Every structure is written in structure tokens, then in C-alpha cells.
Amino acid sequence: MSSSNQKSYVPYHSPYDPCPPIGKKYYSTPPNLYMGFQPYNLPQYSPKEALQKGTLWPAFYDYYENPYERRR
């Protein structure tokens, strides 16, 4: 299933809010939210790669990076 693993929204910013607006707020929507029962015979990583990534299946892999740092 193809779906983006990150969503965002723009919180309302009042002219009287003391801090400059953060712009977008991000939240994760990892693949497990969309999968339901895991289908049979999904492609797999090699054992070594799976141990490194934390999952055997590319369909569940969700790399995370600080979204606020990336913007700057």
C-alpha cells in the first residue's frame, strides 16, 4: 500500500501569539496504520539488513528524521 508516512497541518497563529509561527506541525502516519492483516509473501530484507532496520519487511520500514530540522 502506498501512502505518505508523514502528514502536516498549519496551526492557527494569532497576531497576539508571542512566538513566531512554527509553520507546519508534522505527525507520523507509519505503514502499520494502513496494513490491516499483513499479506502473505511480502518482499523481505536480507537477515542482516532486517536486523539493522528493525523489521524484516520493507513494507513496514519507516525512517524517521526530525522534520523541523530538515526545514531550516
Added chain:
Amino acid sequence: MWVYEKKLQYPVKVTSCNPTLAKYLIEQYGGADGELAAALRYLNQRYTIPDKVIGLLTDIGTEEFAHLEMIATMIYKLTKDATPEQLKAAGIADHYVNHDSALFYHNAAGVPFTASYIAAKGDPIADLYEDIAAEEKARATYQWIINMSDDPDLNDSLRFLREREIIHSQRFREAVEILKEERDRKIFF
């Protein structure tokens, strides 16, 4: 009964001497959505859940202890050589006066661990929904810690732990589906 393997589930490497990160990580050690709470929650629920999903709770509860051990290692490495002055600068002087650099089960704000962090309702759906929520909360906590951390090696281990939370959530969701039944028919969809 358990069999112990004398190694970490995933390597823990810390690049920078940054005791402040230990202050954040303690949230996953003795916090409400931390690894201790997770392990105790799942292992305790096993006795009052349908047979089909007991094994899942055993597996995941056991893995949470392996995660707890990784978190402990991170905190230990970040603080073991820190001087009292450094700990003070990192904002963990209050921890130091009570515990020196010993680990303790409390959250990032110093609130001690309590069993009321975990629930056991005895209703399989309610308990599994709680478990799903706990995994998503732990995943979010890892994200917030990664956002606060600039240590690439530490973040690598944290990303592994975050990925495991995703998988655990997936398995709990599947457990709910199993208990909702009609599983046999769904296979062929």
C-alpha cells in the same frame, strides 16, 4: 521462564558526552509510556486474554525488556563519566543528589514509576486497544527524543527502537482482528 542472551538487541553507541540526553531518555526508562511500563503491561495481561494471543504478549513483553536494557545502556554511557558539575549543567542535579549516577525508574520530570501507568481491564479488546495506544505513544516519544538529540549514533539506535514500536503496534492490531474472528474468510480477500 526466560533464556537470557548476554548481548543487546541492537548495538548502543554514543558519540558525544551529552548528559542532557540522558535526562530525556529516562522518560523511556521509567515513564508512563516507557519500556518498563510496556513490558509489565503486556506480560501481566497474558493471563486473562484468549489463548490465541497469549504468545504475542509474551514475545512483545519480553522484547520490551530488551529495549529497557538498551535504554539503560544509553543512559549509563551518557552519564558514567560526567562530573557533578556536568550533571548540574545538564539539569539532572536532583537525580544526582538522590542516586549519584545510578539509574532509577522515574520519568524525565523525576516522577517515580507507578503501577497506575499500566492497565489490565480483563476485556481483551480494551486491553489490546490500550496496547496499541501504548505502542503509538512510545513511537511518538522516540520521535520527540530524536528531535531533541543531535547524536547520530544514538539516533540510529533510537530509530531501531521506534521501528520496533511500529511492528508491535501492527501485531497488536492483527491480534484485535484475530479476536474479532471471521479470520478464515479474510485470508482469501
